[in-house]
Each structure stands twice: as structure tokens, then as C-alpha cells.
Amino acid sequence: MTQSNIPPYDADVIIVGCGPAGMTAAVELVQAGCSVIILDMQPTPGGQIFRNLEANLRDSSPSGQTLLAALGPAYKAGAELIQRFRTSRGIDHRPQTTVWEVRPDGTVGWLQGMNAGYVRGRQVLLAHGAMERPVPFPGWTLPGVMTAGGVQTLLKAGHLKPTGNVVLIGTGPLLLLLANQLHQLGIKPALIGRTDRFADALSGVSHLRPGGLLSLIKGVRWIARLKAAGVKSVTGLKDLAAHGHRKVEAISFTVNGRQQTQACDLLIVHDGIVPSIDIPNSAGLRLQWDDANASWRPDTTFDG
Incomplete structure (x- = not known):
């Protein structure tokens, strides 16, 4: 492929996953001057930890307040992070979007409803969480x-x-x-x-x-x-x-x-939970057996 045929970058960083890690990374990256696209399957930010937090905080009904009390202060603590994420300028948040491919050159294949396509970033950050064993x-x-x-x-x-x-x-x-x-x-x-x-x-x-x-x-x-x-x-x-x-x-x-x-x-x-390795595996990243947790995980350097 010639230099002229290489597709342009859509963002400096593409983040897969909009849980606590993905949101934190997005906020810090835009503060550092980077452009960010963040893709996530869920309709609202929060991941599994802070799932549906914004709607639950707005629910003033007795049952809604009982649920919030039961879920505890650690759940409600995510409101500040979500607010920072929502108000950070320069984050292109794309909810209800499934990532089905990640290529070594930073190309990410996405699916949203009946639409599909690709975006390309200088860096791709995987923050798609873990799965139950x-x-x-x-x-x-x-x-x-x-x-x-x-x-x-x-x-x-x-x-x-x-x-x-x-x-x-x-x-x-x-x-x-x-x-x-x-x-x-x-x-x-x-x-x-x-x-x-x-x-x-x-x-x-x-x-x-x-x-x-x-x-x-x-x-x-x-x-x-x-x-x-x-x-x-x-x-x-x-x-x-x-x-x-x-x-x-x-x-x-x-x-x-x-x-x-x-x-x-x-x-x-x-x-227990184990790393979700579907995307790293499909992207061709080397996996390492974690004997202590009896699971596979991406073989990364100290800084990820």
C-alpha cells in the first residue's frame, strides 16, 4: 500500500469501553490535548460498575431511592466521574456501538444498529473490562x-x-x-x-x-x-x-x-472474574497464562 492510500486518522486515541477506566482515560487524554473517540456497547457511560447510574440518580420514587441505598455509596460515587466525562470537550462518545475488529494499524471495526464502518486512531486503548468466570x-x-x-x-x-x-x-x-x-x-x-x-x-x-x-x-x-x-x-x-x-x-x-x-x-x-480476551486475541496480541488466576491475559509491558 502506498503512502497516499493509507486512510487518515480519525482521532489520536480510540478507546474501547466506557466504564470507569475508559472514562478516566478519555478525560485525561483530552486534557492533554488529544482527540478521542470512545466506543461502548451500552447506551450510557458507566460500564458494569456504574451501570444506569444517571437514570437511577434521577429516580426520586421510593423504590428508586431504596435501590440506590441498597447499591451503596460506592455505586453513587461514580456520578462525579460521569459528570467529568460528560462535560469534557473533545470526547466523541459513541454509545450502543459494538467493536468487532481491531487491527494492528489502529483500525477499529464498529457496528451500531444497522450501520457499520471503521475508524482509525494513532493509538487504540482497550478498556472493555472483565467477564465472570x-x-x-x-x-x-x-x-x-x-x-x-x-x-x-x-x-x-x-x-x-x-x-x-x-x-x-x-x-x-x-x-x-x-x-x-x-x-x-x-x-x-x-x-x-x-x-x-x-x-x-x-x-x-x-x-x-x-x-x-x-x-x-x-x-x-x-x-x-x-x-x-x-x-x-x-x-x-x-x-x-x-x-x-x-x-x-x-x-x-x-x-x-x-x-x-x-x-x-x-x-x-x-x-470470580477473568480478563476479557476476545478483542486482544482477535487483534493478534500475545496472550500469557496467569497461573495464579488460572486464566489468560494480554502479555503487556509494565505500563500496559
Whole structure:
């Protein structure tokens, strides 16, 4: 290809993803004098963390205020960042846009409704987040089995609340956060089953960095609050299986070598999050196996 045939740049930087990282990067880049195009699948900025925050803040109804209180101050704290993003001049925000291709020369293929095309940047910044780790188990495809992130999306964007026997199974802070949010919405989980053990938590403390102490304290408070509310909890859960005909009706599992069953109308599972590698992989970036997290991640330099 001759120099004259090379398509011009549409922006200095193209950002994929409009969550906290993408918004922060966009604001700082335009402040540094760069032109920015930011592509995101969602209709409003915020990503999964601050999903639908602007609309929820405008909802003055009792149910809307109850939801905001349940989602907590960390969710509402995103309002300042979204406001800075909205008012920063020079950001070309393109919502409801799916990125389906990223080329090494900075060309990005996009799809918005029935329209499709390409944009090209001097640099491409991937800020499209992570995904929940999928862990298959018997009955995992039954209706009524959902991930924690999926339930949070329905809460934030759809104002939908589960009913009946709600069971949460898995590990990690999101599981406990969601259990607390549901409890504050008047939904008492029938069971929280953690696949980790107390010994695992103790061994992890030795790797705790000073910055993580506040998060640890917050997690301990969640556990204490749920225990005080009488929510049944077990640790070291194994051999999870969901049972039912047209939807999940019960689950079975093993704790300390003893098999147990639990009636269940909604099974919420969460086994942590892993990097979303679909775009880096399709762009030809080298991937590296992260043994500690048992997942693939882009092989990057220290500065990303």
C-alpha cells in the first residue's frame, strides 16, 4: 500500500469501553490535548460498575431511592466521574456501538444498529473490562440459574428483584456484596454457599497489600451483617448441581463430606472474574497464562 492510500486518522486515541477506566482515560487524554473517540456497547457511560447510574440518580420514587441505598455509596460515587466525562470537550462518545475488529494499524471495526464502518486512531486503548468466570456444573443451563453480574444488571438497569428461595453459590467479594444488596432490598437469601474455606482466607491475608485493608474490613462487615440477619451460610461447598424440570427447583451440594439439598427458585453463581480476551486475541496480541488466576491475559509491558 502506498503512502497516499493509507486512510487518515480519525482521532489520536480510540478507546474501547466506557466504564470507569475508559472514562478516566478519555478525560485525561483530552486534557492533554488529544482527540478521542470512545466506543461502548451500552447506551450510557458507566460500564458494569456504574451501570444506569444517571437514570437511577434521577429516580426520586421510593423504590428508586431504596435501590440506590441498597447499591451503596460506592455505586453513587461514580456520578462525579460521569459528570467529568460528560462535560469534557473533545470526547466523541459513541454509545450502543459494538467493536468487532481491531487491527494492528489502529483500525477499529464498529457496528451500531444497522450501520457499520471503521475508524482509525494513532493509538487504540482497550478498556472493555472483565467477564465472570464460567464454571459448568450439572444443571447449569436450567432457567433460573444466573451469574451475580447478570442479577446486578437486572437490578441496576431493570429494577427487577428476585422472589422465592434465592441461593448464592461461589466465591469472591461480588457474591457477598450482592447478598447484602438483596438483603437491603428485603430479599433474604435462603443460603450463601462459599466454595472457599476459612483456611483459604487466612492464607490469603499474608499476600494482602496495605491498600486492600479497607476492602477486607468491608467484606468482614458484609459477612457479619448477613450472619446477624440469620442468613444461612456454609463454606467449603463442593459438587454443586441444579435440579428441576422446566426451571431450577432445588440444588444439591457437599459440605464436609455430607451431601445436602436446598429448595431453590433462583441460583446465583459467581466464581470470580477473568480478563476479557476476545478483542486482544482477535487483534493478534500475545496472550500469557496467569497461573495464579488460572486464566489468560494480554502479555503487556509494565505500563500496559
